[in-house]
Amino acid sequence: MRAHRSSGHHLVFPWSEQYNDDDDASVPDDSSASCPQLCAPYDDDIDSNLRAMEKDTAQRPSPDYLDTVHDGQISAAARASLVPWMGRLTHRFELAIGTLHRAVSYVERFLSARALPRYTAHQLSLIGATAVYVAAKYEDQETVFKLDAREIAGYSKFTSVQEVLAMESEMMVALGYRLGGLNTETFVDHFTRYSKGKEELHVQRLTRHVATGH
Template sequence: MCAVAPLALPALAGVAPRAVPVFHAGSTMATYADGGAPAVMRGYGGYEDVGADIDALLRDIHAAVLQRTPPGHAPQPVAAGADQPVNHDDFDLEPVLRDIRSIRIPAAGFAGPDPVDSAVGTPTTPLASLPAPFSYGDAAAEDAADSAASTTTTQTSPKKQQDPGQIYDAEIDATFRAMEQDPAERPSALYLWTVQEGVITLADRANVVAWMYNFVGYYGLAPGTLHRAVSYVDRFLSSRKVNGYNVSGHLLLLGSVAVFTAAKYEDRRATLALNADGIACWHVGCSRRDVVDAERALCAALGCRLSGPTAYTFVEHFTRHGNDGGGADEGSTTVRSLAHHLADVALLDYRCIRFLPSTVAASAIALATLSMNPAASWSDDEIRVTGYTLEDLATCMDEIEETHGLQGAWPGCAQMTEDYMRSYGLLPH
């Protein structure tokens, strides 16, 4: 048998403790040490009356309340162990309520109670003043409330957001500008002398470009394939030297592989019309293995960076607003097609390599605009779209115009002009 020590609460100090219950091992019944009646537990069979324990608990609470009664109220002593039942109607709750009112609960988010002015004894934090409510049906009050709400909404409404299409265009333009200036995407402007050491001449390069132009047209490959393929050739020749033996054969294989790679980049369906076996058998006169090895060498020299913007890309980008579905007209379409033709002619001239693709595209557009309408001017909108003034484009425009005028001196230039005239039915100059 073990005895449990009595538990005395601080709030019940001075109250006579009750008899200590004693628990017997192997039994659920508890008797008191002074021989009192066993405690009754609700829910267990064998016990009939719980009134005695409830009365004892109420006497203890009543005694605690009486001890905290303010002056002027005589406490009523309670005899320890009294057996008479407590009259609950005589229980005085006023002291308890008074104690509850004196408790101060700090506001949420503060560590302590509100500041209190010691002189006055009232909180120093100002109280929020709420407007007096108005009854339903008060038209004047309802109109005033609606007016205040609309005024608040107008004052706090955010500014009009920018058109997502303009943001998208600006991001595309910024990406193209950054990529074209990346040194890894640019060929060397002097590679014919610094890398190839004079083995390849200006005419050799122009012949390769003219052959690539015919190759793209023969298979009807995607627009932009020619410009991308020529950029691949220039970048490859800027880092790899061609052997002096059979230079034309090496350049022909390189041009064919560059067109094949660019065509697959522009349109994955290009392999339905063009493959390594066809290139080896019908165009170069080598084995399929030579074509595959040349393509691998090209991609390795380029670092697999195949997506740089070209002059064709920028012509499309600069003329997109004048040639979209709802705003295209005959004049803008003609300028656009003529600008593409002039940009193709610029591919033949090795001197144009030193210009950025955006510069070549803007120069071609400016030449096309002035050719179609000599009285036209390079407007502020065109300067804003392209980022170039006519003074910035003067040198590039002169070289493109010179190349186009000397069609007999540049291989393939006359054929490009003839094809353009046949396609669009007009003279480009």
């Protein structure tokens, strides 16, 4: 299916129509997620470190990369619609809870650092799927036993294994091999890390739901 051109000059891509019909899929359920390591004596230091990392421009996307790097050829709508498509990918392979947030961060940082050779739905889906692949391996080492470049290529339906591996290498370089940057899930974990009671865990799940936008 061809990308639709909006009333402006940029492209808008109907992801859910193009790549799969799994519209009922959502992000992974976090009900069985394990709590992060608790280190109460170091809470203040951990919080200070997170705040310092948050200000590190090398690990943050440019706020206006759609215009400054891509000259408006990627619309905000196309970028936004890519996220739920990536979410369905994390759901399909039951990836770790933080995978989607980290993958979105990788996409934004990559697009902040790289202009694209062509602005097509194929190219953006390749970037999104590869970001999920890289983030999944960062979040959970067990991912390598259930997800590889062949699975990523198969989900995208038209992206080859070679393209996925080449994009993975390009993405690593663009990110400066710095994969541990902060994302929404980092702060959800940090501020709800002592949640144990039923109501507190409900708040934690609700926070993740709101943060994900699903």
